[in-house]
Amino acid sequence: MKPYYQDDAVTIYHGDCREILPTLDDIGVIVTDPPYGLGTLPPSGGRKAGTMGTELKDLAWDKDVVDWLGLWGGPCAVFCGGQRVAELVSSMSPDGMLIYVKSNPSPFGSSFEPCFTRGFAGRPAHFTAYNAANGQKHPTQKPLDLMRWIVGRSPDGTILDPFMGSGTTLVAAKRLGRRAIGIELEEKYCEIAARRCGDMSRVDADDEPLLAMMQGGEPCE
Numbered sequence: 648m649k650p651y652y653q654d655d656a657v658t659i660y661h662g663d664c665r666e667i668l669p670t671l672d673d674i675g676v677i678v679t680d681p682p683y684g685l686g687t688l689p690p691s692g693g694r695k696a697g698t699m700g701t702e703l704k705d706l707a708w709d710k711d712v713v714d715w716l717g718l719w720g721g722p723c724a725v726f727c728g729g730q731r732v733a734e735l736v737s738s739m740s741p742d743g744m745l746i747y748v749k750s751n752p753s754p755f756g757s758s759f760e761p762c763f764t765r766g767f768a769g770r771p772a773h774f775t776a777y778n779a780a781n782g783q784k785h786p787t788q789k790p791l792d793l794m795r796w797i798v799g800r801s802p803d804g805t806i807l808d809p810f811m812g813s814g815t816t817l818v819a820a821k822r823l824g825r826r827a828i829g830i831e832l833e834e835k836y837c838e839i840a841a842r843r844c845g846d847m848s849r850v851d852a853d854d855e856p857l858l859a860m861m862q863g864g865e866p867c868e
């Protein structure tokens with residue numbers, strides 16, 4: 648399949664990861680933040696319809712991709728919301744956990760998010776980061792320093808993010824000198840990710856305030 652974008656460190660595919668994953672043979676580690684299935688919450692569940700974008704439309708990721716993760720068996724780090732924990736844990740068989748603690752949680756949202764790991768060295772740990780609400784390129788964009796922390800703890804090999812969004816995992820990997828592959832269903836996010844990865848000579852506009860406002864920027868273990 649022809650990449651949407653490619654440089655010496657990063658390859659981006661535009662499409663459905665359920666179709667593209669079986670065609671890839673150079674996967675070392677999966678680091679990903681899939682849709683949490685929040686679209687299945689009733690309207691009173693806290694998120695306004697429309698705020699989750701594609702995530703409301705594409706809930707089939709859980710069965711196919713979670714099953715695939717189980718069969719694949721390699722090292723991975725997968726963020727997971729409460730509604731999907733049982734399925735993910737039973738298929739993926741994690742052996743560790745990294746926790747993202749939000750220094751600025753929304754009043755109606757969770758103040759932390761678990762990221763289940765398999766094949767990562769080290770004991771469970773948490774990292775506190777500030778999630779910049781302004782200047783985000785994706786509605787559920789992860790802080791770059793959080794993703795750098797996770798990628799930095801991962802075993803060797805090409806990093807794959809099958810639910811790439813705005814490409815934060817790829818930017819983190821490239822900054823750490825790792826090779827990375829991203830897959831994304833929505834072309835507008837492929838374009839954003841390609842732009843972020845293509846221009847690594849400057850700090851992203853949204854990284855500056857993030858870095859400045861980070862609380863407890865050192866990993867807390």
Ligand SMILES: C[S@@+](CC[C@H](N)C(=O)[O-])C[C@H]1O[C@@H](n2cnc3c(N)ncnc32)[C@H](O)[C@@H]1O
Nearest residue numbers: 663664680701705785788789810812813815832
């Ligand atoms: C939670 S977001 C990831 C956000 C990302 N961590 C960031 O920092 O920007 C999940 C992404 O998965 C994408 N997605 C959903 N289903 C997909 C599928 N089947 N294949 C590829 N991408 C998919 C959505 O369009 C969305 O951008």
